Amino acid sequence: MFGTEMGFAVDYATRMEQTRFFVDSLRPAQLRSYVDPMVQEVENYFAKWGEQGVVDLKYEFEELLMLISSRCLVGKEVREKMFGEFCTLFHEIEEGVNFASFMFPYIPIPVNRRRDRARIRLKGIISEVVRSRKIFNSVEDDVLQRFIDSTYKGGRGTTVEEVSGMMLGLIFAGKHTSAMTTTWTGACLLSHAKYFDAALEEQKQIIRKYNGNIDYNILSEMVTLHSCIKEAARMHPALPTLVRQVKKDSIVRTKEGHEYVIPRGDTLVNLVMVNNRLAHIYKDPMVYDPDRFRPGREEDKAGGKFSYTSFGGGRHACGGEAYAYMQIKIIFSHLLRNFEMELISSFPKPDWSKFLPEPKGKVMVSYKRCHLPSM
Numbered sequence: 001m002f003g004t005e006m007g008f009a010v011d012y013a014t015r016m017e018q019t020r021f022f023v024d025s026l027r028p029a030q031l032r033s034y035v036d037p038m039v040q041e042v043e044n045y046f047a048k049w050g051e052q053g054v055v056d057l058k059y060e061f062e063e064l065l066m067l068i069s070s071r072c073l074v075g076k077e078v079r080e081k082m083f084g085e086f087c088t089l090f091h092e093i094e095e096g097v098n099f100a101s102f103m104f105p106y107i108p109i110p111v112n113r114r115r116d117r118a119r120i121r122l123k124g125i126i127s128e129v130v131r132s133r134k135i136f137n138s139v140e141d142d143v144l145q146r147f148i149d150s151t152y153k154g155g156r157g158t159t160v161e162e163v164s165g166m167m168l169g170l171i172f173a174g175k176h177t178s179a180m181t182t183t184w185t186g187a188c189l190l191s192h193a194k195y196f197d198a199a200l201e202e203q204k205q206i207i208r209k210y211n212g213n214i215d216y217n218i219l220s221e222m223v224t225l226h227s228c229i230k231e232a233a234r235m236h237p238a239l240p241t242l243v244r245q246v247k248k249d250s251i252v253r254t255k256e257g258h259e260y261v262i263p264r265g266d267t268l269v270n271l272v273m274v275n276n277r278l279a280h281i282y283k284d285p286m287v288y289d290p291d292r293f294r295p296g297r298e299e300d301k302a303g304g305k306f307s308y309t310s311f312g313g314g315r316h317a318c319g320g321e322a323y324a325y326m327q328i329k330i331i332f333s334h335l336l337r338n339f340e341m342e343l344i345s346s347f348p349k350p351d352w353s354k355f356l357p358e359p360k361g362k363v364m365v366s367y368k369r370c371h372l373p374s375m
């Protein structure tokens with residue numbers, strides 16, 4: 001989907017190395033440097049809201065997450081000079097993710113044509129930025145730069161085409177998933193006063209302790225907010241299925257003690273929403289209860305390392321999980337500190353007509369500016 005130089009279009013060894021580039025560019029040491037630009041994007045975005053008003057959270061978070069992605073992942077050239085075009089083209093790629101295109105990715109229907117044209121132009125835009133950085137020896141602090149500087153075992157550097165393909169793949173992996181998880185978290189918090197108040201109280205304490213500042217370590221202390229996001233993602237996973245091919249005959253043992261052999265070559269599908277709602281793992285699984293992850297309960301560990309699969313698992317687990325939590329926490333820290341909010345539409349249902357399920361319809365929220373003390 002993002003060209004012939006990356007992902008499943010390349011051989012296994014190359015793909016594994018590219019996965020390493022993804023993971024390396026999102027390690028904690030690198031993540032620290034993305035906090036300030038994320039905070040700036042979030043502050044600028046919400047500065048445009050009025051004193052009070054009504055917004056569709058889903059729309060707002062899609063916009064904001066695209067801004068953050070373009071700034072921290074692709075870099076300031078795209079963010080400052082061609083954000084509008086980048087955004088429109090990226091939307092055309094997202095439109096190309098639907099059931100018809102999944103079954104028939106190459107049939108010449110308008111949505112596939114637009115997707116392919118958009119991909120070519122987007123890769124062109126990113127390639128121009130990469131070439132320009134190389135020509136002028138300019139070095140930026142973003143993920144694009146880390147891809148440019150990555151080397152394969154044996155010392156070969158990445159090509160411009162590989163970098164542009166990997167970058168598109170990364171934005172695709174992270175933007176919609178983060179926007180939907182942020183929207184579900186907002187809807188859950190605004191309909192569960194107990195946890196909204198707990199997240200707000202945590203912000204008050206953190207503001208007092210750190211005088212209103214935010215950095216990587218301070219974000220790590222937001223454990224209540226973290227659990228609220230994690231629980232929203234448990235109940236409303238952004239990716240509904242995980243698919244794996246069985247590499248060797250494997251034995252699976254049920255909780256009743258029955259054993260089944262899954263033969264080599266079979267394809268396994270993990271239905272994330274079912275997995276995350278197993279009643280023998282999660283107490284009252286249909287109830288929004290962020291406390292289930294607290295020490296002493298830790299229900300997500302009760303059934304082993306695959307009890308919680310909203311971020312995948314195993315070798316291909318989400319490489320951007322920490323980055324995703326960071327940006328979502330920054331968004332909610334800002335909202336909790338600066339706005340009173342109320343959900344005025346009903347709690348959204350998942351829209352199963354979409355290839356990637358999302359909250360159905362608009363998620364309407366009324367807001368009013370306020371400021372927590374000592375900020």
Ligand code: HEM
Nearest residue numbers: 022173174177178181238239310311312316318319320324
């Ligand atoms: C709340 C937001 C997110 C959710 C729920 C999420 C979920 C997932 C899941 C379930 C997978 C595994 C897919 C599979 O096994 O088929 C995955 C893979 C991946 N995610 Fe995320 N993701 C999120 C955000 C991000 C972000 C922000 C980035 C990057 C900036 C990112 C980068 C990746 C990458 C590179 C992979 C592929 C890993 C591999 O194949 O080795 N994700 N994500």
